[in-house]
Amino acid sequence: MPSETYLQIGETLKWLLTIAWLLPLGGFLIEVFGAKWSGRKSRAAAYLAVLCIATGFVCSFIALCTWIDAEDLTFSDVWQNPLAIAAEHDDHAAGEHVTAGHGEHAHGDAAHADHGHGDAVHGEVAHAEHGAADHGHGNQPLSHTFTGTFYTLAKFGNIKVSLDYYIDGLTVLMFTMVTFIATCIHIFAIGYMSDELTEDYEDHFVHLPGGKHFHRPGRFYRFFSFLSLFCFAMLGLVLAGNIFQVFIFWELVGVCSYLLIGFYVERKSASSAANKAFIMNRVGDFGFLIGLMILWTWFGTFSFANTNPDQFGEVGLFQMVRTDDGQLDTEGAGMNRVAYMQSLHGERLEGTDGAPRAIPYWLLIVAGLGIFGGCIGKSAQFPLQTWLPDAMEGPTPVSALVHSATMVAAGVYLTGRFYPMFTPEVLLVIAYIGCITAFIGATIALVVTDIKKVLAYSTISQLGYMMLALGVGGWLAGLFHLVTHAFFKSLMFLCSGSVIHGCHHEQDMQKMGGLAPKMPITCWTMWIGVVAISGLAIPGLMLPYIGAVAFSGYHSKDAIVATALTFASKNPTHSLLFFIPLVTAGITAFYMHRMWFMTFFGKPRDQHVHDHAHESPWVMTGPLVALSIFAAICAWGGEHGPLAQLMLTSEPTHVAGGIAPSGEIGLALPSHHEIHGNHSKAGVMALLAAFIGTIVAYVFYCRQTVDPALVKDRFLSIHRFLVDKWQFDEVYDVMFVRPVHVIGKWCVGLDKFGLDAILHGLARLAIGVATWDRKFDEAVVDRVVNVFGEVTYSTGRSLTAIQTGRLRQYVMFIAAGVVCLFVVLFIFLPR
Amino acid sequence: MDPVGLSGYLTVGAVLFVCGVICMATKRNAVGVLMGVELVLNGANINFVAFSRHTALGLDGQIASLFVIVLAAAEAAVALAIVLNFYNNHLTIDVDRAVELKG
Amino acid sequence: MENLLFLIYAIAACGGAVGVALSQNVVRMAFWLVISLASVSGLFFMLGADFVGATQLLIYVGGTVVLLIFGVMLTTTGPYLAIKTNPAEMIQASVVGVAFLGVVLSTVTAVDWSGNRATLEHAGLVSRPGSYYQQGEGNTSRQIGTALLGVRFDQMEQGAAASDEAAHGHHHDGHTHADHAHGNHAHGAADHHHETISASPRVGSGYLLPFEIVSVHLLVVLIGASYLARAKRRVEQAA
Amino acid sequence: MLLAASSIADMLSTQTTSGWLPVFVAAVVHVALVGAFFGLPAGIFIWAERKISGRIQDRLGPTRVGGRFGWLQSLADGVKLLQKEDLIPAQADAFLFRVSPYIVVVAAFMAFMFLPFSSGLVAVAMDIGLFVALAVLSLEVLGVVLAGYSSGSKWSLFGGMREAAQMVSYEVPLGLTAVIPVVLAGSMNLTDIGNMQAGWASNWFIFHDPFSFLAFFVFFTATLASNKRAPFDLAEAESELVAGFLTEYSGFRWSLFFLAEYAAMFFVSGLATILFLGGWWTGFAPLDNWLASLASSCWQGDYIVRVIGMKVFLTKSAILVCVQIWIRWTLPRLRIDQVMTTCLKYLVPIACFLFIGVVVYPLVLLTVLGRTTLLPGTGPFAEPIGERVPVPVVRQPIETASAVVDGPAAVTTEEH
Structure with missing residues (x-):
């Protein structure tokens, strides 16, 4: 990309985005x-x-x-047989898709050669502009x-x-x-x-x-x-x-x-x-x-x-x-x-x-x-x-x-x-935080009955996924999931909104059920969202040009799990970072289907709500359809699809190649190449977990072969723990709120008996001083000022006699004054 | 016989000036006061022109006196208008009656 | 002859001024004022300021004094109204006035004007008015006109003229005198012209701006005076 | 300098070596001339007025005194007036009452000092002659006003007041239209202005352009008013104010007013002649050129030419005076408000317009035709006038005369 083109495109993008922003x-x-x-x-x-x-x-x-x-970006490889791509990618480092290392690699196919050439030129330009000497390097992280x-x-x-x-x-x-x-x-x-x-x-x-x-x-x-x-x-x-x-x-x-x-x-x-x-x-x-x-x-x-x-x-x-x-x-x-x-x-x-x-x-x-x-x-x-x-x-x-x-x-x-x-240390913290969040969110979502809260905890869980992915070196996986999640989660929220609107602001799933015939569009668009978030796919089916037949969530979650697996294999001490997400994937499939089944299938639990339920107007269902389309297909092609490729263009340079074990904690981050090797393995495991979760939900809540209430009774203490949201609010209450209250009381006491006493003493002192000051003021200052005023006043008063208002007298004064002035001058400045 | 020099003209100017001042100081008639002002201005004018002739002042003196004459005419017009107003208010033009500003 | 004329005009001017000061009748005062001002214009003519003298006649005597008399006639309540001045005041004013006159005259006499003139002659500044002769010494209207525009024919640029004058000052004087003796002033005038033609008139900012300001001022006065004179009458009518 | 010389002094100074003689002779001659021209018109024009008014009113007028036409009637009247008692009313302010006729006469007389009767035939040849003349003439009003005031009579006072208002007002259009020839000639010197109109009558400033043509009539109207001539004779207005400011006057003082009035009539007519009507030039180019060449041949010829010019000038002025008389007996008197309206609402704006027109006219011509005269070519009707370049042939003797004007005066000044 020559410099002019670069600037031109930059200017174009800048103004387009500025308009969109403002x-x-x-x-x-x-x-x-x-x-x-x-x-x-x-x-x-x-x-x-x-x-x-x-x-x-x-x-x-x-x-x-x-x-x-x-x-x-031609996306040409996506149109080829995905199996061929997989084979090809075994030969090349995945990092070829980004800017790193083009100068050192030979390229097999024309598309890649073009790609590499463009980048090389760009790198040169950027280099030349920055005044660097070594053209051969050809690597600019932010080009x-x-x-x-x-x-x-x-x-x-x-x-x-x-x-x-x-x-x-x-x-x-x-x-x-x-x-x-x-x-x-x-x-x-x-x-x-x-x-x-x-x-x-x-x-x-x-x-x-x-x-x-x-x-x-x-x-x-x-x-x-x-x-x-x-x-x-x-x-x-x-x-x-x-x-x-x-x-x-x-x-x-x-x-x-x-x-x-x-x-x-x-x-x-x-x-x-x-x-x-x-x-x-x-x-x-x-x-x-x-x-x-x-x-x-x-x-x-x-x-x-x-x-x-x-x-x-x-x-x-x-x-x-x-x-x-x-x-x-x-x-x-x-x-x-x-x-x-x-x-x-x-x-x-x-x-x-x-x-x-x-x-x-x-x-x-x-x-x-x-x-x-x-x-x-x-x-x-x-x-x-x-x-x-x-x-x-x-x-x-x-x-x-x-x-x-x-x-x-x-x-x-x-x-x-x-x-x-x-730094790697921070990333590890990020990974663990994400992991914990994902698990906590998912478990709480199991027991929540408010339709929106299910989605809320699901969101927490999915965000944890993203953080986990970022933490374990899956930059692409995390942000990929961010985008796909944005689509299907907004879809599901809008669907839930549609349900709530249709049920007249009833949000409790325990009062719903059997709504599918009443609001079909909402039901099936939501299904797309549920399937997407669960990461379900048709097993074993890999179509040409499309890849795995699955909605967007499958691809992104697959990427996350694959990255986590690779990370865990490279850092065995942190293998928990793989297993918990895997389990969570199953839980996710379970609670999402639970929500869907409870809302739309089975017998109506509250006849009143069911009777008044209705499909929402087009202005609400229209966006649902639009979003559902995107939730379904936005990630097609998976990591080789257009979405992922687009994101890869801005991936930080150091991610692709991975990081060798380094630092105090000796953390190693996986490279694209290694992740790719684990892809199919992780995909199978994740899919398996999702299917298990889905089937259990189907059994529990659609077929109702097993009564969930029995399970609840069986694990009553756990259920209560989960219903209380792991008792976070209580813990926070004890940890922060109560101590603050106690400290507050101490402060009040100190304020009342310590500071206030001092302040009152000072105030009394000030009053005393002020009283004396007032007396001094009245006795001395005011009197002096009054004397000046009176002198001025009486002088002016006496001078009014001269101001007769008579024009002629003034003229006389002037003339006499001039004469006097001259006389004085003559006397004192004789020549 | 020596030609009349600068001092002769200056003397005439001084006499006119002083007479004007006396006029202003003694006349109770507002128009009389105005005439005194005119005399004063003329006394100054004589000086201007005399200096113009007898010193390096050149035409500057004449031009200054021209401006004085013109402005004196303007002053007379405005002053007369004021006198007329004064007359309308007091039914006289005795300036001694105008003592509203007495302190 | 010139001294005689000066005496006549000076006495008339001073006498008129004293008459103004001493008269009690305002119209008599106006008469004496006319005498005085007309004599002053005569003095102007003698001083070689024809234009100023004519202006004095036209504006002062013909205009301003008529205006004053007009004002007197508009404001008098009875015939021959004389607002008498207190004799004591008169004496007081006379004393102050005489003292004042003494001061001024002492100043006038204290300065040696002849020395000043000699200095000027030496610097070659006195004989300048001949530089742009039309017909006579007093015909300054053109010079005033050009001076208003900033071109000063009475003040030639110092360079050539001054050195010329300084070098040949003495000779020049004699030459001029000889000319006068022959009564051929035309030659003398041409001589002047020839000598100063090498120098150029001083070009400055001129008096154009003051001139314009004064003209606008006159317009303002015209409107203002007519307004002042009218407004009160209207109020009276309303009352 | 006030009593400067003219061509006579110039002529004599070439003949003698004495310094004072030419001045003295010239002064005597001019005093005689001015005195004659000041005194004579009164007699002649009073008679003329009586005869013309008689003819206009279909009667004979004076017929007996001095022969057939009664041409000594004025003299007889003058003698009669001199014999009358000099009355001063008890109510009058005697001093001012006595003085005011003299003011009027002096003003009118002084104005003649600046009026050239022919080329160079002028008592005081000032560069700003027109200006001074108008200024001096404007003093006349003072006398009238003082006369009206000092008479101690309501009629007189009213007359004086009217005169004052009228004069002050009409001076504006008078001055504005008098400036128009000044603009055309580029000089305020009346001799220069007159000499510029030599040649054919088309060179006269009245025919210079449409604006100056109208300006002449405005000027003439304004002079009528400033002379208190009918229809602007509000100051004396016999039918209302008895005789206005003249009411209390009698005898010699009364005759002085009349003397001044007719002298002023002649003066303004002469002024109009010089400013607009070609002055002392005949208006016939061959004749003018012949006169000019005669003047430059020798000093006697110069003198003769001046005398001829004076005759021409007097003729033209006399015709204008007759027109004034004619107007007086033709038009009825205006009311005072009409007089002021005529001046302030009509004459002043018209005069301003004309002044601007005259200034702009050559510029417009220059833009449209490429020259500053309306008629093309260099024919007899296209003398280069109005461009501040006087006719050379005519100019020659004048320059000599005017250059010498200051000679004796300068000698007086420089005499040590």
């Missing part, structure tokens, strides 16, 4: 300030919001096409990235706060995904929120004294303005080119989720859920801030990278911390271990004193953990996962948006985006 903001502003004129019964706000986000989607899609074109600055907000000494952009394949893909899902959710919400189109909305969940319900004006436009702002914040986060900007939008996302979760603010549960979500996030953000401060203190910049060949500006974080071949440049051991920073020329960066700049390795770990702490909060990882189920208090479209495309995705996205900054 449109929701414009929509938000118009909706907020224009609501006064549109009225509460108007759908104008919704149409505007849909228009904005849909236009954003169009722009993003164009950007995606531009990207595919620019990257020269497929466009960065730049929109606007510099402020500069305080060394700290530069600016609005940057960082565009690579992941950014473009996330934009397309987010805008598409958001569009669907917006459209869905037009139908779902139509209750609010009134001047007098009766909230049945708010009970006033006297058995009445709370009445308030509808908040249709407010809902949509919040949605628009939410989309704006999320897109800004994705587009952000520096970590500080990410933090800004990170917080904005938090605020929006707060506003939307607490949309029914009069409901106690909703407002406390909003508070909980917000505060939990603050805990994580504390870590984020610590990481931020460490990074800025040691690196002196926030920006991710600077790849613009026209600018020889500052070096970005990613470029500093990784060498050209993507490795950390460390030295020393223990606490003395340092990581050297790299310049753009593949050399060590020199500080002002000439010595190479370096950051202590442990601080790099702390910074990574801090940033990941933010991700824990945002993505509801253990131990901060408890806010997410409570967040179901918001309207269902909000749940769909929060749990699929935006809020929780932000954490995973940031982990993926910040991947170059994470």
Whole structure:
């Protein structure tokens, strides 16, 4: 890619994505300030919001096409027989799909040669622009990235706060995904929120004294303005080119989720859920801030990278911390271990004193953990996962948006985006946290009966999967699952929303059942989602051009399990990181099918609900169908499909080749090649687990051969433990809330008897002093001032006699004055 | 006989000036005061023109006196309008009656 | 002859001024004022400032004084109204005035103007007015016109003219005198012209801006005066 | 300098070596001339007025005194007036009452000092002659106003007030239209202005362009008003104010006012002649050229030519005076408000318009036709006038004369 082409494409992408980013903001502003004129019964706000986000989607899609074109992704290998591809990939390192190592490899087929050639040229260009001497190396970690600055907000000494952009394949893909899902959710919400189109909305969940319900004006436009702002914040986060900007939008996302979760603010549960979500996030953000401060203190910049060949500006974080071949440049051991920073020329960066700049390795770990702490909060990882189920208090479209495309995705996205900054130690922590989260979420989901909460815990579990994948070196697997999960989870949420809407805001699955004939579209679109998340596939069937016949979830989960298996095999001490996800996969299939069967099949448990149930209008089912199509096919081709290939273009350099055992903990990360070797093995195991879970659910809840109640009684204590959500809330209560209360009481006591006493004493002293001061003031100061005033006044008074108001007298005075002046001059200045 | 030099003209100017000042100081008639002002201005004008002739001032003096004449005419017009107003208010043009500003 | 004329004009001007100061009748004052101002214009003519003198006549005597008399006639309540001045005041004013005059005259006499003139002659600045002769010494209207535009024919650029004057000052004086003796002033004028033609008139910013400001000022005064004179009458009518 | 010389002094100075003699002779001659022209018109024009008014009213007018046409009637009237008692009313302010006729006369007389009767035949040849003349003439109003005030009579006061208002107002269009020939000639010197109109009558400034043509009539109207001539004779207005400011006057003082009035009539007519009607030139180019060549041949010829020019000038002025008389007996008197309206609402704007027109006219011609005159070519009707380039043939003797004007005065100044 020549430099001009590079800049041209970068400019095109920048403006397309900027439009897509800013449109929701414009929509938000118009909706907020224009609501006064549109009225509460108007759908104008919704149409505007849909228009904005849909236009954003169009722009993003164009950007995606531009990207595919620019990257020269032909997908030609997908069209061949997948078995042949598998064979071929045995020969080549999977890393050929990314930028690494092209110069050293010979290529068998034409497509690969083209691909390699394009990359080589690009690498040369980038190299030449950066002024490096060695052309043969031809390796630029960030050569497929466009960065730049929109606007510099402020500069305080060394700290530069600016609005940057960082565009690579992941950014473009996330934009397309987010805008598409958001569009669907917006459209869905037009139908779902139509209750609010009134001047007098009766909230049945708010009970006033006297058995009445709370009445308030509808908040249709407010809902949509919040949605628009939410989309704006999320897109800004994705587009952000520096970590500080990410933090800004990170917080904005938090605020929006707060506003939307607490949309029914009069409901106690909703407002406390909003508070909980917000505060939990603050805990994580504390870590984020610590990481931020460490990074800025040691690196002196926030920006991710600077790849613009026209600018020889500052070096970005990613470029500093990784060498050209993507490795950390460390030295020393223990606490003395340092990581050297790299310049753009593949050399060590020199500080002002000439010595190479370096950051202590442990601080790099702390910074990574801090940033990941933010991700824990945002993505509801253990131990901060408890806010997410409570967040179901918001309207269902909000749940769909929060749990699929935006809020929780932000954490995973940031982990993926910040991947170059994470050391193996951090990755291990990430993996374990993800693993625990996945297991906890899945087990709780087994026993929950609220349809939305099932999905919520499922989300926690799946997020844990993603984190696990990222932690064990499966960068692609984790983000792949993020995208596929976004589709099917939003689909399922919208389906549940449709069910809830059809059942008149009944969310308890124990009152549903047999709804399939009543709402067929919802039922079967949800089935697609359930199958997708369960990771089911038709065993053994590998079609040409398509690969395994399965919905999107199969491919992504397959990738995760394969990565985990490889990781476990390379690091036997951490083999738990493979078995727990495997078990969890089975559990996932079980509880998702449980939910589906309980809702749509069997006998109606509550005749009243069943009688009034109805299919939702097209405005709600339309998005379901659209999303279900994507949930089904978006990952076709698996790891060789277009989606994965697209993501591979922006994979960090060091991931593909894996990492040899290193560091204190001796962690080894798998390479693509090794993962590929374990693919089929892991796929079989995962599929097996999923089938087991599905069959058990079928037996329990559809055929009802075994009564679930019996099982519940048998394992009553476990069930109770699970129903109590592993008693996290109680533990937190004991660990944090009660101590805080006790400390608070101590503080009150100290305040009352210690500080207040001192303050009162001081106050009395001040009063005493002031009394004396007043006397002094009155006796001396005032008197002096009065004397001056009186003298002035009496002087002026006596001088009024001269001011006669007579014109002629004044003239006389002037003349006499001049004469006197001259006389005086003559006397005192004789010549 | 020596030609009249600068001092002769300056003397005439001084006399006119002083007479104008006396006029201003003694006339109770507002128009009389105005005439005094005109005299003062003329005294100054004589000086201007005399200096213009007898020093390096050149035409600057003449031009200055022209401006003085023109502005004096303007001043007279405005002053007369004020006198008329004064007359409308007090039914006299005795400036001694205008003592509203007495301290 | 010139001294005689000066005496006549000076006495008329001073006498008119004293008359103004001493008269009690305002119309008599106006008469004396006319005498004084007309004599002043005569002095202007003598000082070689024809244009200023004519302007003085036209504007002061013909315009301003008529205006004053007009004002008197509009505001008098009875025939021959005389607002008498207190004799004590008169004496007081006279004392101050005489003192003032003494001060000013002492200043005038204290300065040696002849020395000043000699200095100027030495610098070659006195005989300058001949540089742009139309017909006579007092015909300064063209010069004033060009001076308003910033071209000063009365102030030639120092360079050539000054050195010329300094070098041949003495000779030049004699030459001029001889010319006058022959009564052929035309030659003298041409001589002047010839000598100064090497120098160029000083070009400066001129008086154009003040001129424009004064003209706008006059317009403002015109409108303002008519407004001031009218407004009160309307109020009276309303009352 | 005030009593500067003219061509006579120039002529004599070439003959003698004495410094004072030419000045003295010239002064005597000019005093005689100005005195004659100041005094005579009163007698002649009063008689003419009586005869013309008589003819207009279909009667004979004076017929007996001095022969057939009664041409000594004015003299007889003058003698009669001199014999009358000099009355001063008890109510009058005697001092001002006595002085005011002299002011009027002095103003009118002084104006004649600046009026050239022929080329160079002028008492004071000032570069700003027109300006000074107008300034001096404007002093006349003071006398009238003082006369009206000092008479101690309501009629007189009203007359004086009217005169003051009228004069002050009409000076504006008068000045504006008088400036138009100045613009055309590029000089305020009346001699220069007159000499520029030599040649064919098309060179006269009245025919220079449409604006100057109209300007002449505005100027003439304004002069009527400033002379208190009918239809603007509000100051004396016999039918309303008895005789206006003249009411209390009698005898010699009364005759002085009349003397001044008729002298001023002649003066403004002469001014109009010089400014617009070619002055002392005949308006016939061959004749003018012959006169000019005669003047440059010898000093006697110069003198003769000047005398001829004076005759031409007097004739033209006399015709204008007759027109004034004619108008007086033809048009009825206006009311005072009509007088002021005519001036302020019509004449002033028209004069402003004409002034702008005259200034813009050559520029427009230059833009449209490429030259500053309407008629093309160099024929007899296209003398280069109005472009600040006087006719060379005519100019020659004048330059000599004017250059010498200051000679004696300068000598006086420089005499040590």
